Amino acid sequence: MARPALSLTGPVEDYLKAIYDLERVGEAASTNDIALRLAISPASVSGMVRRLADQGLITHEPYRGVRLTRGGRDAALRTLRRHRILECYLTEVLGLPWDRVHEEAERMEHAASEELIERMAAALGDPKQDPHGAPIPTRDGRVEEATLRPLSEARQGERLRVRRVQDENAERLRYLAELGIRPGAVVRILDRAPFDGPITLWVDEPGGGATRAIGEGLAAQVYVDAGTSD
Amino acid sequence: MARPALSLTGPVEDYLKAIYDLERVGEAASTNDIALRLAISPASVSGMVRRLADQGLITHEPYRGVRLTRGGRDAALRTLRRHRILECYLTEVLGLPWDRVHEEAERMEHAASEELIERMAAALGDPKQDPHGAPIPTRDGRVEEATLRPLSEARQGERLRVRRVQDENAERLRYLAELGIRPGAVVRILDRAPFDGPITLWVDEPGGGATRAIGEGLAAQVYVDAGTSD
DNA sequence: CAATAGAGTTAGGCGAACCTAAATTAATTT
DNA sequence: AAATTAATTTAGGTTCGCCTAACTCTATTG
Numbered sequence: 001m002a003r004p005a006l007s008l009t010g011p012v013e014d015y016l017k018a019i020y021d022l023e024r025v026g027e028a029a030s031t032n033d034i035a036l037r038l039a040i041s042p043a044s045v046s047g048m049v050r051r052l053a054d055q056g057l058i059t060h061e062p063y064r065g066v067r068l069t070r071g072g073r074d075a076a077l078r079t080l081r082r083h084r085i086l087e088c089y090l091t092e093v094l095g096l097p098w099d100r101v102h103e104e105a106e107r108m109e110h111a112a113s114e115e116l117i118e119r120m121a122a123a124l125g126d127p128k129q130d131p132h133g134a135p136i137p138t139r140d141g142r143v144e145e146a147t148l149r150p151l152s153e154a155r156q157g158e159r160l161r162v163r164r165v166q167d168e169n170a171e172r173l174r175y176l177a178e179l180g181i182r183p184g185a186v187v188r189i190l191d192r193a194p195f196d197g198p199i200t201l202w203v204d205e206p207g208g209g210a211t212r213a214i215g216e217g218l219a220a221q222v223y224v225d226a227g228t229s230d
Numbered sequence: 231m232a233r234p235a236l237s238l239t240g241p242v243e244d245y246l247k248a249i250y251d252l253e254r255v256g257e258a259a260s261t262n263d264i265a266l267r268l269a270i271s272p273a274s275v276s277g278m279v280r281r282l283a284d285q286g287l288i289t290h291e292p293y294r295g296v297r298l299t300r301g302g303r304d305a306a307l308r309t310l311r312r313h314r315i316l317e318c319y320l321t322e323v324l325g326l327p328w329d330r331v332h333e334e335a336e337r338m339e340h341a342a343s344e345e346l347i348e349r350m351a352a353a354l355g356d357p358k359q360d361p362h363g364a365p366i367p368t369r370d371g372r373v374e375e376a377t378l379r380p381l382s383e384a385r386q387g388e389r390l391r392v393r394r395v396q397d398e399n400a401e402r403l404r405y406l407a408e409l410g411i412r413p414g415a416v417v418r419i420l421d422r423a424p425f426d427g428p429i430t431l432w433v434d435e436p437g438g439g440a441t442r443a444i445g446e447g448l449a450a451q452v453y454v455d456a457g458t459s460d
Numbered sequence: 461c462a463a464t465a466g467a468g469t470t471a472g473g474c475g476a477a478c479c480t481a482a483a484t485t486a487a488t489t490t
Numbered sequence: 491a492a493a494t495t496a497a498t499t500t501a502g503g504t505t506c507g508c509c510t511a512a513c514t515c516t517a518t519t520g
Contacts, residue, residue, distance in 0.1 A: 009506075009507090011506080011507060011508090030467080030468090031467070031468055031469085032466090032467060032468080040507090040508070040509090041508075041509060041510080042467075042468065042469085043468085043469075043470080043471095043508090043509075043510075043511090044507070044508050044509070045468090046468065046469050046470080047469095047470095047506095047507075047508080048506095048507075048508090051506085051507095062468075062469080062515090063467075063468060063469085063515065063516065090346070094346065094349045094350065094353065095349060096345070096346065096349065100345075104342075104343055104346060107341040107342075107343075108338065108341045108342060110341065111337040111338045111340065111341040112334075112337075112338060113334055113337075115326070115330075116320070116324065116326065116334060119324045119325060119326065120324065123324065239476075239477090241476080241477065241478090242476095260497080260498090261497075261498060261499085262496090262497060262498080270477090270478070270479090271478080271479060271480080272497075272498065272499085273478090273479075273480075273481090273498085273499075273500080273501095274477070274478050274479070275498095276498065276499050276500080277476095277477075277478085277499095277500095278476095278477075278478090281476085281477095292485090292498080292499080293485060293486065293497075293498060293499085
């Protein structure tokens, strides 16, 4: 096991997480996409990419993008596990608001030891998803990323269950929470305005429900499936 | 309020904590002492001292040492509060072993938000001391450092209560725990060998007690008072 | 197929936080 | 008072992680 354990810096862990996420859609992660996601300049990414490749965490084909190696993927998943368990713990046990746990976990994931994280996981009964619906990798680096559709691609009349929302933006999360759109919620598409117009939908709520309208952009951040099982 | 809030780096917070602690004994903190405590070279301390002084966190009289300004002291106490509440939480709620919480808190204190810390404090019922007996500064930057004597200066026959132990060294803590020497424990000095020899003492324990012997060096890390009140 | 737009990389810099080695200042001894 | 010793600072250097500006590929398009 060439596993240097805790020797990765915060920024390095952030790059690996970003690359992992970008790679999920299939292709290699491009310099530009990484830069965009981490809000740093492409030139800086080029520099870091060289270092990550030197450390054997990624492979880099110049001008064609970057892929995680086995070791890089494992490191990314360890960080992701830390992040998501922290999010669970912060919301469920300490009651931090839904929209703030991401930011907090983003900093703590680089400082918390594996042992601490496992104790949190145990206290929570080994959660399978974080508060935004993202799956939590297991200790031994497995995740099953469910196949979900973005709400933005739903057709009129469909009845869907919200499974996951993108968690980067606190304001967006706060707004979605206000609308009742969170993992587990059931929605029905009432109407789709053409040309990327707003989606009108019914959101089931305990003791009633409500009609809501959201824009294409926001809907693209919400992932659903047809499942009615909890 | 010239309170730049969260803008201090981890190393800066560590320097301020170290200086705070060194200043507690009275005199200004010397470059060498800071270097020793942080395990970095005196030259590096000289460099950082300039930066801290530039930021108005300390005053520096060249060749005579360093003192915290009001702002520096406040920042040190905020970090100390974070550190000690984390230590409490990690032991009491998450069950991390006594000798490992210091190290863990040392990293987390730079990442945890004030809000998170206050939630932990609330969950614990606003603790007044950390697991090693150190007082926890209040939100508004007050601490009362009790006047304690090192166990190394106790005289034969005295009956004393352990109030605090230095927490930097995990092995030392583990050993003290084995001996039953922890905050709250009651001890009686049975014998003091001359020339800095070992101290023989009786340690009260639930359902009995035990005779123990510890060296001068270790005894200097244990602080006691005469109090019998809990 | 040459021009160009856009993505990616290189060059050169900067600040933070460390280092070693070489002054320098202060304190202590003789 | 001079000399030694100890503490401190300065000088010069490193790595990490970022930046801007300039250059170089690649791919598209007229």
